[in-house]
Amino acid sequence: MTSTTAPPSQTTENEEPQAAPPAPRRRRTWFPYLILLPALVLELLIHIVPMVTGFWMSFVELTKFFIRRWTEAPFVGLENYSIAVDINTPVGQGLLNSFLVTLAFTLLVVGISWGLGMAAAVALQRSFRGRAIFRTLFLIPYALPLYAAVITWNFMLQRDTGVVNHVLVDQLHVMDSAPFWLIGGKAFTSVVVVAIWRMWPFAFLMFMAGLQSIPEELYEASALDGASPLRQWRNVTLPMLGAVNRTLLLVMFLWVFNDFNTPYVLFGTAQPAAGDLISFHIYNASFLSWDFGTGSAMSVLLLAFLLIVTLVYLFITQRKEKRNA
């Protein structure tokens, strides 16, 4: 190992020139590796090695006949993948349905959470009496442990004893007979609403953090130009939140697409097709059907999809950034 401990202070690693770089630290080049070691070991143990094992599992027949001696499970090449993507079989159809449901779910949850978070952050941008109360209140859904929140929603969505039907049927008379929210087609609406309830405060939090760093003068200047509040939002707020947006959209997309806990706690074992989110689907395909090979193949496909989306997203946003620069 050569001693190349130049002093960086930028997050991105590919630019060198710095005004008057301080003298590079030459002694003890092993030091960064040493303090990195705990993180490295843990990442290897908990994330990387299991991941590689999971990848390997997707190429073997890991049904109940083999899990006992899983190291000797027969190699089947791409068979698990062809089962997973063959939409002429129930397995492939189920996966496709689940993928489409998840896609719609993700777009709605991310989109609406973004909108609500932005609206709340802008509404609370000016200081007024009681602002702190709203700020605190809006963060509660995010701070609540997930299962506590989802269990509460499960109770609210009960057909005969829930508050949702009480309001819709008994109080507002919007509907004649009490609908089901946890089975059948409406299960999709339910899982979307519950996920939004949990997710939008995070968008709000991030926007709030971002808004604090926008200098007041920018608004003053644009107000002098006679810009309406909407125009100000478009010309000042939105561009200044660019960096926040880039991170936020990606992070929310990955979280929401991979969401397992919400459908798991909300629906239990009685999973409705309309709320069959992909992580939940793969869990059932693996553990209920004892087919970990196919389950792993599905997970790898999911990972590949997320990877491609992420890379394309980063590519586009970075190019845009360069163009703007």
Added chain:
Amino acid sequence: MMQRRTLLTAGPVALAATMGLAACGSGASGSNDQPDSLTYWASNQGQSLEDDKKILTPVLEKFTKDTGIKVSLEVIGWNDLQTRIQTAITSGQGPDVVNIGNTWGVSLQATGGLLELGDEEMKALGGKDRYVDAALATGGEAGSNPSSVPLYGLAYGLYYNTKMFEKAGLEPPKTWEDMVAAAKELTDEKKGVWGMSLAAGSYTENNHFAFINAVQNGAALNTKDAKPSFTSDGVVDGVLRYLDLMQTDKVVNPSNAQFDNGTKSVTAFANGKAAMIINQNNANATIEANGMKPEDFAAIPFPAPKDAKSECASHLAGINMAIMDATKNRDGALQFVKYMTSEDAQKELGKPFAALPVLKDGKPTFTDDTEQADMFMEVYSERAEPLPLVPWEDQFETSVGQAMNDMFAKIATGGKISRGDVKKALQTAQDSIRA
């Protein structure tokens, strides 16, 4: 670009580590390395996990006193049991002795994770002949050594509210048609009282009724060469008959489509919201815990249609006990299984867990009502058939059970399920089985 570099750096290390770990796979069946202790995973049989623990603890303490072997007990809920057994089998680490639903007997035998009970082991358990033959048959595929033995026997019955029946001047039904007629008579939607309550959102309950109704129609779920066969007329009509209780007969509250475990329909029955339920014989305790007096309900065999080809009234339900192949206390585990299936322990546990005896000369102790006890014993020994004794049985439970969940959900939300829909759903379920 960055991704490739990532894989290049992380890949070899990870692979090496995996290989290293892979080398430590598990070895031969059972040893006696730890003769002084046992770990026992019990299934949830009583009112709650805590209750079960209280009931089992003195029984286990007696075993410890007799043999000096310490038993550490964990009671596991049904939601978690299958996953826990899977991880235990895969990893070779887990309990020494485990309870399983007897319908999983052959599926779990196929994993090789359970200790095969050959002649020698059977002798240690006191001989094959102790157990009721049909119950023991659930422990393994025909012609093979079993890998589990029966522990508690269970059977379905039709529970009905005697007061409601008396008031309406109704006789307990002897046929399916009578049952539906009585249910219609007793349904009063305005009062929120329904003729029947079903756990229509529970795939574990639903698949049993697909089977029982199919058998009543003279149909089987497997072909002679043990392949799945879910789409014969008998199966389709049987499933439709059961769905129609909600769909055309309208004697079941559509809300039942959300009942994801049997307890919910029992509670509805005990609270007077339903006149009848079809439940296994362990409902008594729950019914009484919800405030219903023993004289206010009775149980009769689940009736078949008038022209039924078989009088089947239940699948052969129950709990089996198995020893894990990776046990480090093989002899102790055998002793323990022998003890738990001994006359004394059976008598002791039969009452709190409402279990039917699995020993040939066993007497039911679960209720003081001898009429009810005799009825369930008769169903269990003469009118119960085992679910298919094939390795894909567990997949039948999930695929057909889930299909029925979905169909009930569709009915409840105002949809219509035709005979063709049932057939299509069952075809999909059949195709999804990777036998």
Added chain:
Amino acid sequence: MRETNGEKIFRVVVLVVLTVFVVVPLYVMATTSLKPLGDVQSSFSWIPSKLTIQPFIEMWSTVPLARYFMNSLIVTVVATGFSVMVAILAAYAVSRWRFRGRGPFMTTVLSTQMFPGVLFLLPLYIIFVNIDTSFGVPLVGTRLGLIITYLTFSLPFSIWMLAGYFDGIPRELDDAGKVDGASNLGILLRIILPAARPGIVAVAIYAFMTAWGEVLFASVMTTETSRTLAVGLRQYATQTNVYWNQILAASLVVSVPVVVGFLLLQKNFVAGLTAGAVK
């Protein structure tokens, strides 16, 4: 600047709508936990006809809630503590040295964020078993196993956020410290950490919430003795009766410590995000 009428209307509408959306579930949770079981089982009513604290008493005996609570507390606190320490060290390395493999390290760590949990659940379990049997480290079904798992779950985001935060601390401070003869570790402890307090608090909150709310791994990797709240709460539903009032009372009780903690520290969280993730 003056606020236009349009802005005012927008503000009122947004705040009213969101307040209702946020408050209704909280209100339902709180009131239901105070209702007798009979009321909960019949049609919903906004105003409880009768208040009782019985659910808050009974919930402790229906399931061993106290034990689950302790397990959650131990697992979460220890995992958070170690996660923060490990993240600080890694972030210090990433922020202050350009060592070989720095880029790949960060990319790998960040890409683990998109790993679907279902894919590595079973492999992780098998690996724990092998470590357990080969080295005698009890990772299977123990709190230790969960601690190690959870502390790693929050690492990627924490390292990334802290590295960003550390980058914002001027290097001149480091150099001043070095002139005074401080070691690398000394610089971290005496200069960087005090300056990075909000970032560290933010990371700790994130780690705490991740561990406190995790469901999937807890459901497979815990046994009766190590079970956490995330799994334990489900047991109220398997009883002879669905004790909704007790379930929601328990949900309320397990939420309070996290919510209060989060709200007390949320200023730090926002500040940490601003300096770290958001830049």
